Amino acid sequence: MSQREVPRRESPWGRPEGDTRQPKAHRCNDRVEDVVQACFEGNPFKTVPGPFKLFWQCMQSNPGEEPTEPFYYLQLPPPTREVKLE
Numbered sequence: 001m002s003q004r005e006v007p008r009r010e011s012p013w014g015r016p017e018g019d020t021r022q023p024k025a026h027r028c029n030d031r032v033e034d035v036v037q038a039c040f041e042g043n044p045f046k047t048v049p050g051p052f053k054l055f056w057q058c059m060q061s062n063p064g065e066e067p068t069e070p071f072y073y074l075q076l077p078p079p080t081r082e083v084k085l086e
Helices: 030-036 049-060
Strands: none
Touching: 030 049
């Protein structure tokens, strides 16, 4: 999962005073982007199944247990799991 900035749009109503919350991308957002990119990389019947399989595994996994296989089409480093030492 990448920690990229989530684009924001300004609301005509503004934000309440003291509201400093920032949007956070879903943990499987990069996998969805890989599936969308696969749709434009030739024959979708051949390019989409691999990225979609990884997206589906990501959605079915618990937080922190996402698949670590590299992306098919996105030029991003593969996700890593954080090991917590006690």
